Each structure stands twice: as C-alpha cells, then as structure tokens.
Amino acid sequence: MWQKELEAMPREVLVKRQERRLQQLVSRLAQRVAFYGERLAGTEITLDHLQDLPFTTRADLRSAYPFGLLAASPSRINRLHATSGTRGKPTLVPYTGRDLRTWSDICARLLTAAGCRQGDIWFIAAGYGLFTGGLGAHYGAERAGAAVVPVSSGNTNRLLQLAVDLQPAGIHCIPSYMLRVAEVAAASGIDPRDLGLRYGSFGGETWSEPMRRRVEELFGLTAFDVYGLSECFGPGVAYECAEHDGLHLSEDHFLAEIIDPVTGALLPEGERGELVVTTLTKEAMPLLRYRTGDLTRFLPGACACGRTHRRIGRITGRCDDMLTVRGVNLYPSEVERLLLGFPELGPEHRLVLERTGPMDSLSVDVEGADPDGAVAEAVQRGLKEQLGLSAAVRVVAPGTLPRAEGKAVRVVDHR
Ligand code: DLL
Numbered sequence: 001m002w003q004k005e006l007e008a009m010p011r012e013v014l015v016k017r018q019e020r021r022l023q024q025l026v027s028r029l030a031q032r033v034a035f036y037g038e039r040l041a042g043t044e045i046t047l048d049h050l051q052d053l054p055f056t057t058r059a060d061l062r063s064a065y066p067f068g069l070l071a072a073s074p075s076r077i078n079r080l081h082a083t084s085g086t087r088g089k090p091t092l093v094p095y096t097g098r099d100l101r102t103w104s105d106i107c108a109r110l111l112t113a114a115g116c117r118q119g120d121i122w123f124i125a126a127g128y129g130l131f132t133g134g135l136g137a138h139y140g141a142e143r144a145g146a147a148v149v150p151v152s153s154g155n156t157n158r159l160l161q162l163a164v165d166l167q168p169a170g171i172h173c174i175p176s177y178m179l180r181v182a183e184v185a186a187a188s189g190i191d192p193r194d195l196g197l198r199y200g201s202f203g204g205e206t207w208s209e210p211m212r213r214r215v216e217e218l219f220g221l222t223a224f225d226v227y228g229l230s231e232c233f234g235p236g237v238a239y240e241c242a243e244h245d246g247l248h249l250s251e252d253h254f255l256a257e258i259i260d261p262v263t264g265a266l267l268p269e270g271e272r273g274e275l276v277v278t279t280l281t282k283e284a285m286p287l288l289r290y291r292t293g294d295l296t297r298f299l300p301g302a303c304a305c306g307r308t309h310r311r312i313g314r315i316t317g318r319c320d321d322m323l324t325v326r327g328v329n330l331y332p333s334e335v336e337r338l339l340l341g342f343p344e345l346g347p348e349h350r351l352v353l354e355r356t357g358p359m360d361s362l363s364v365d366v367e368g369a370d371p372d373g374a375v376a377e378a379v380q381r382g383l384k385e386q387l388g389l390s391a392a393v394r395v396v397a398p399g400t401l402p403r404a405e406g407k408a409v410r411v412v413d414h415r
Contacts, residue, residue: 002112002144003105006252007307014308018255019047021280026053029288032071035064036288050257051266055276055289061091061231072096072284082130083230084406093132093230094284100139102281103233106250107140110239113248114170114224115199118145121166125159125173125181126204127406128152132234133204137172140236146170153177153406156184160195167196174204175211175223176408179347182218183399193220201226203235205407206317206333210340214347227315229292231285232277238312246299246311253281256312257289258298261319272297274319275312293318295331323411325353325362328388332410335364338382344368344375348401355415363392370395 001007009017026045029036039054061069070077078097082090095103108116116122122141126133134152141148149166151159153173159181171178178200185192197219203226212223227247228235237254238247249256255278258267267273275292295318299311317331324330332351339345345368352363364383370376376393383389402409 001307002109007109007248007309009252009308011308014251015047017252018280022047022050022255022278025278025280025286026288028071029286033069035060035069047255050255050278050289053278053289055264055291056287057291058091058231058293062089065089066092067094069285069287070094071286077284081132081135081230081234084130090130091231093234095233096283099233099283102253103136103236104139104143106233106236106253107136108143109140109250110224110226110236111137111140111144111146111170111172111201113239113241114201114226115222115242116141116144116146116170116201120146120169121149122146123149123151123159123163123168123171123173125151125153125171125177127154131204131406132228132230133172133174136228136234136236137201141172156181157188160185160188160190163195163197164190169197170199170201170221171197172201172226174407175202175207175215176205176347176404178202178215178219180403182215192218195219197221200224201239203227206315206321206336208333208337208340209314210337211347214340225314227294227312229294231287231290232279232292233282237277241303241305241307243303243305245303246313248303248307248309248311251309254278255280256298256310258296258312259291261293261295269298270300272313272316275315293320295319321411323351323353323413325360325389325391330387330389334387335383336410338386339364339366339379341382342368342375342379344370345379345395346398348398348403349410350401351411353411353413353415360415361392362389363394365394365396365401367398367401368395369398 023045030040076096077094079095081093124138128134182192200223224240226239228237238249257276258273261274275294279286294315296312349366379393
C-alpha cells in the first residue's frame with residue numbers, strides 16, 4: 001500500500017474523518033460559492049443527512065462555465081483540465097497546488113495497488129493534455145517512485161521500440177489503446193509479450209471482464225481497473241487491488257452514494273444505480289453530491305487485501321449510454337461481453353443504429369474470422385437469446401473498422 005495508515009484505517013476513524021471533512025466542505029461552499037450558498041441554507045450536515053444536500057449535475061457545471069463554481073481564490077489556481085465537451089462548452093476543472101499534490105497521492109495509491117514500485121519503469125500511455133489520464137497518472141507514478149516514461153498515446157511505433165528496449169514493468173492507458181498497441185506490434189512482427197510488461201493500469205472508458213482477459217493474454221500482464229472522472233480530479237476515485245474483486249473507493253477523499261438514476265432516491269445497499277460522489281479534499285472546485293452518470297453497485301464485506309475502504313463493482317456503463325432499440329434496453333458493454341465469448345472474434349466492434357421507416361434497426365459489425373458465416377449466426381442467436389435483440393451481424397476482416405483517436409467509439413447512432 002502507498003499510504004497504509006490511510007488505506008487500511010479503522011472504519012470508525014475513517015467515517016469520523018469523512019464527516020468532519022464534509023462539514024468543513026459545506027461551510028466553505030456556503031461561504032464561497034453562490035451556487036451552493038443559496039441551496040445550503042439551514043441544512044444539517046451529518047453523514048446521515050447527506051440526502052438533504054443538493055445534487056450537482058454536469059448541467060450545473062456547464063451553466064457555471066468557466067469559473068462559477070470556484071471555491072478558491074483565482075490566484076491559487078495552478079492547473080486547468082477540461083473534458084472533451086462533445087456538445088457545447090467543455091467542462092473546466094481547476095486545481096490548486098494542493099489539489100495537484102492530493103491527486104498525485106491518490107494516483108500513487110492506485111498505481112502502487114497495481115504493482116508499481118520504486119525504480120520500476122512505467123509507461124504512461126494515456127493522452128497527455130486536457131485529458132486527465134496522462135498527467136494524473138504521470139505525477140502519481142513519479143510520486144510512487146517509478147521511472148516514468150511519458151510516451152503518451154500518439155506514436156505507437158515509438159512506444160513499441162522503447163518498450164522492447166526498456167522492458168517496462170507497467171503501463172497506464174485506456175484499455176482500448178492496448179488493442180492498438182497489440183495490432184501495431186503484430187504489424188511490425190513483435191510479440192506483445194516481448195514488451196516485458198507485468199502490470200497494466202487501465203481505465204477511462206467502459207470495458208468488460210472478457211476484454212481484461214484478452215489484454216492479459218495478449219501481453220502476459222496482470223490488468224487493474226481504475227476509475228475516475230475529471231470533475232473529481234481524474235483517475236483515482238476507485239481502483240482495483242491485487243484481489244481483483246471490485247474497486248476500492250478512495251473514501252478519505254470521496255464520499256460515495258448510489259442512487260436510482262430516475263428518482264434520485266438512495267438505493268438499498270448492493271443494488272446497481274448511479275454513482276454520486278462528493279469530493280472531500282478538493283480545494284479549487286469541490287463538488288457536492290455530483291451525479292457521475294456512471295452505473296455500479298457497492299460490494300459487500302471486507303477485502304482480503306486489508307484495505308478498509310469500501311468497494312464498488314466494475315462500471316457497467318453510463319445512465320445516458322443506454323440504448324433503446326425497438327423497446328429493448330441495451331448497454332453497449334453487454335454486447336462487448338457477448339462478442340468476446342467467441343475466440344474467433346476480435347475486440348473491435350461497432351453498433352450501428354438506423355431508423356428505416358418507423359422501425360429502428362441495429363447492426364453489429366465485429367472484426368474476426370468467419371469463413372462460413374457460422375460465427376455471425378451464433379452471435380445473432382446469442383443477441384436474441386441473451387439480450388432479446390434482433391440484429392444484423394457482420395464479421396469483417398481485422399483492421400477494417402475505424403479506430404478512435406482517444407476513447408473507443410462503439411456506437412454509431414444514425415437515428
Ligand atoms: O477518463 C479519467 C480517467 C483516466 C480514469 C484514465 C481512469 C483512467 P473523463 O475523461 O472525465 O475522465 O471521463 C470520465 O469515463 O464518468 C466514466 O463514464 C468513464 N470511465 C472512467 N474510468 C472508467 C472505468 C477519465 N474504469 C468517464 N470503467 C467516467 C468504466 C470508466 N468507465
């Protein structure tokens with residue numbers, strides 16, 4: 001563990017600390033941020049009354065753009081990241097110097113859990129820039145004492161050459177980028193196992209257990225899931241330990257709830273719903289009950305690793321990811337899981353939705369080998385039987401589907 005005294009602290013101490021931090025946070029927000037000041041008047045601040053506090057949504061961040069939710073003096077801002085903002089303005093995320101140090105510690109914690117040790121060579125192959133995956137992990141890996149190689153994600157050939165020569169212990173990136181690395185390696189006659197990688201810390205997009213197994217087999221490494229979002233620093237809200245049995249929330253920094261995404265009511269322990277996060281230690285732009293849009297559940301019981309922080313299950317998708325195709329609800333990750341059950345198929349796939357006349361139609365294009373059409377037929381049957389979906393399935397030659405620059409794009413909705 002990177003910070004054993006914090007990661008394995010007795011729960012009663014942790015809960016007390018959370019409550020104290022929440023109270024401090026609420027009083028700071030009430031004083032400094034008009035948006036919250038109006039909404040917080042007269043509320044009682046204890047962990048038991050968390051539901052009385054208002055939610056914050058992405059729409060709130062948009063309307064406060066750029067600095068409406070700043071809780072620190074502008075002169076203390078040390079860095080700004082931003083999310084892509086596919087529609088309209090980006091979401092801007094400011095950090096004070098202290099925020100950057102806190103975030104480095106959080107990332108050092110998750111990388112240490114993923115096998116990173118003093119002196120190990122680690123490749124940071126997430127995009128550097130406004131995306132938090134690159135710089136966040138970079139400072140975390142340095143903090144953990146690793147020899148950091150900031151390869152970023154643009155030049156895969158150079159990454160391969162450096163990896164063959166340096167034999168890095170670990171790599172951090174988005175999981176779909178590992179598929180790109182494997183492809184480019186194959187095209188250059190390099191066995192991905194010859195890169196010497198032993199550990200991978202992957203996150204930033206939805207991925208499935210079968211995808212984990214594919215990456216582990218291709219590279220001969222152990223993969224660790226890491227979750228986070230820019231609004232809450234970036235990577236680090238929750239991360240896997242060597243037990244691979246859910247992701248530990250960094251509970252001294254984040255207070256988590258799981259709610260019904262429709263009613264906003266707290267769900268009974270263990271039920272899947274929308275993750276809501278309160279940032280307890282962020283200075284520049286702390287968020288109260290931020291609706292992440294991500295779907296998960298709390299896992300019961302203690303973890304064998306000794307960490308006392310609660311765990312959540314893998315993020316299975318986003319509330320707004322859900323597609324409705326002729327009345328059937330579908331999360332794209334369910335299709336990925338099904339496709340990867342077929343050894344003939346590669347992980348690259350695309351769901352294309354169209355409206356022809358009054359009906360929606362779904363087609364699934366997936367890369368792989370299917371000389372006699374039997375695999376496509378079996379996938380079609382699987383979609384019908386397991387997910388209740390009728391879809392046209394096309395198995396296309398490896399390398400033919402378009403690749404995304406950053407996070408994988410699995411759905412093209414023409415409706
Ligand atoms: O993706 C931060 C990050 C970078 C986390 C690298 C982990 C590793 P954003 O670009 O703001 O920040 O996107 C956040 O990505 O709300 C989830 O929907 C999704 N996401 C992040 N990690 C995971 C994960 C970064 N492990 C959004 N599994 C989040 C599934 C994830 N989805």
